[in-house]
Amino acid sequence: MCFLQRSEASPRREAAGNRGAKDLRPSSGCAQAFFEREELHIQELAQQVVSGLATGSIFASLALALVLIYRSMDVINFAQGELAMFTTFIAWQFTEQGMPLWAAFAATMAISFAGAVALERIVIRPIERAPQLTIVIVTLGLLIIFNGLAGWIWGYELKSFPSPFPTAPIHAGNVTFSSQDLGVIGVTLAALLLIYLFFSRTKLGLAMRAAALYPAESRVLGIPQGWMLALGWGLAAVMGTLSGLMVAPIVFLDPNMMQSIVVYAFAAAVLGGIDSPVGAVVGGLVLGVTLNLLGTYVDFIGTDLRLPVAFAIIVGVLVVRPSGMFGHRRLTRV
């Protein structure tokens, strides 16, 4: 997950960046050396793919948050990343006060959910029927407010955030994976499974889908549109918080932590289809792996050009296939 690292001085960088060392191994005989190198390449590829999946999981969580709100409101919530940053600070505060890490996570999730529901009811509700541009501008306002608020409360210096996962690497055959990567993938997949079950198996989840897709028809069935929207904000905030909690141990915590992540998440959502939850997840994973492999094997991209590549993907998809991999072309709205 090396490219999420922001500081060259980070101690974790060495664990991930041992590519050069492998190529210098002594070899005996040409053929053997050839095969050994092949194997090393495959091992490295496997590591880079897993590492990309871990980064991609983080994109996927935040992309899903964007998609959940887009589906019900037809707008991008530009504040999603900052909300995630803010709640991650809350988790940090809990751990500073000595709360066990997983307990802090659970409490933070509950606060994110309730906070976002309240935010929707108080700030978004009055402008629910306003033009989309109005809502977009309000979310931009929230972005600035939460960024400033975090800076004011917690300051701008980088804070290290504890990782919930062990540091010892995990060996699978000849390949070594970082526990951090596998942990991030595992936790994200578990959360996605829960969300999937909620939307497909519960009456409330079903009602939320109906309210997002068929607002007028579902009101007739007694489904309260406004509350479904608020619940959507709550769930989106929980997924955003998950991405913040997973990325903070890697990049260090500060008020600007999520700013590039949210661009990657947006690229992932557009790639998958901005109105498709499955697309957001697949888009996130594909983007994570692609960027990681490009950065590793295409020298000129390195770490610096990854954000521009993400932007290029956004523009490219919007031009070639606006509905993305899984999205639906919007029909006219009633």
Added chain:
Amino acid sequence: MALLELDDLRARYGETDVLHGITLSVEPGAIVAILGANGAGKTTTFRAITGAIPTSGAVRFDGRPIKGNSPEAAARLGIAHVPEGRGTLAALTVRENLALGAFTQKDSKRTRATYERVVSYFPRLAERCNQAAGTLSGGEQQMLAIGRALMMEPRLMLLDEPSLGLAPLIVREIFALLERINKSDGVTILVSEQNAKLALAAASHAYVLETGRIAVSGPSADLNRDDAVRKSYLGY
């Protein structure tokens, strides 16, 4: 006391007045028809009753105005609106559509029993339960819309042109079912129709709507018997 009463109900879209004061009442247990040509204001009347559009005048359900005056509030009181075009949640399955019909119901055991009764009325829905509702035929979608409304265990069902776009055979089947539902489930029905003959056969009372006003009203038998009314308003 009437289950539903409209008193001088008016509605407009933008600057255009569409309903110019509708007064009608529906007795509990009755089937009442609203007849009228295209553009007479049938759909608008239903939307005004459920509070989907702003109105003036009074709508009383069970003697009281509908609090909150919104489609959600109407549904919670037990008014099931089967809208024109059927309101199919096309991407969801038949089963999911039916489940959402019961959104306002809290008791899941009872919902199961209602589901069993609904599929006994419409066995076709059970056969198609895992199919996307948008892939059903027009007649099947109308059955789904009625079945979904029944899942709410409504006291009053508002049906907006159930015959729209359907073959005569299916339409007769649907009206026969409506009469059965009315009798055995005790659901009061207010149905709008252009097919006056069929609607008058099922309804005890009817109101003929003409450009947003009630032109004639009375017991179905009387309207049917009156040659002048039949010629000028009912078209047969």
